[in-house]
Every structure is written in structure tokens, then in C-alpha cells.
Amino acid sequence: MARLLVINGPNLNRLGKREPHIYGSDTLSDLEQQLISFASQYEAELSCFQSNFEGEIIEQIHAAEGTYDGIILNAGAFTHYSYAIRDAIASVNVPVIEVHISNVHAREPFRHESVIAPVVSGQIVGLGFAGYRLAILALLEQAEGGERVWKK
Numbered sequence: 001m002a003r004l005l006v007i008n009g010p011n012l013n014r015l016g017k018r019e020p021h022i023y024g025s026d027t028l029s030d031l032e033q034q035l036i037s038f039a040s041q042y043e044a045e046l047s048c049f050q051s052n053f054e055g056e057i058i059e060q061i062h063a064a065e066g067t068y069d070g071i072i073l074n075a076g077a078f079t080h081y082s083y084a085i086r087d088a089i090a091s092v093n094v095p096v097i098e099v100h101i102s103n104v105h106a107r108e109p110f111r112h113e114s115v116i117a118p119v120v121s122g123q124i125v126g127l128g129f130a131g132y133r134l135a136i137l138a139l140l141e142q143a144e145g146g147e148r149v150w151k152k
């Protein structure tokens, strides 16, 4: 059974209240429950973690090696300037997919750069919560091989 970890970074605990015209009206708990149930349809076990603290996110990434088959990471604003999170991703042998709910490229210029992009397996931006589900499928394909997951 594949084991995946979703990490949501700063301010994503405010989903549902925070700028709903950008991030929607569903809460972090809604998102996490949807993802756990989605992953279970593919016989995958999904854990969720959220923190507003850079060091806690780094420690989760370190601890994922040997425990998880992949990480789905929305690092929030840390995406744009945290070289420490970038180095943490590069330090572990676990595939990471970067997800952003909003289309960061259609927003303020500071959101156009991702310092973690060079060390992740892939990026999904602008597709709302669906981006997390697509990241789960991509990681399961990597973990289990072939196209079985996509054909379901």
C-alpha cells in the first residue's frame, strides 16, 4: 500500500475564511477529508500535516524519507523565498509535487517565482483542490508504476 503525505504551509489553516474569491470557501479540514477519502479509493494511505512554521515543515520533509512514497507540498508563501525548504526537499530521496490552489502566475509578480521548483518532481498550479488530487494520482503512478492508476 502506498503511503503519501500532504503538507500545507503557512496560512492554509485559514482556508474557507481567507480570501475566498481566490481560495474558495472549503476549509482545510474539508480538503484533508476529501483527500483521505480520494486516496483510499486507490488503496493508498494519506496523512496530512499543516504548519505555519518553516522549521516544522522542514522536519516533516526529513522524516518522510523511508516512511512515505511521496509528498504533496503546498508551501504557501514559503514557496517564493525559502531556500531552507528547497534544501530540505533536495536532501531527501522522496518525490515531492508542488501544488498551488491559485494560479500564482496570474497574481502578483513575487508569486511568479518558486525557489522550490528546481528540486520537485512537478508542479500543479491554478486548479483549486483538484491539484492535490492530480498530485496524488501522479505520485501513485510513480510509486506503483505504469498507467494502472490513471485507468481506474
Ligand code: DQA
Pocket (backbone or CB within 6 Å): 010, 011, 012, 074, 075, 076, 077, 078, 079, 099, 100, 101, 102, 103, 104, 111
Ligand atoms: C498558494 C499561493 C501562494 O503564493 C500563497 O502565499 C499561499 C497559497 C496557493 O495555494 O495558491 O499561501 O500557495
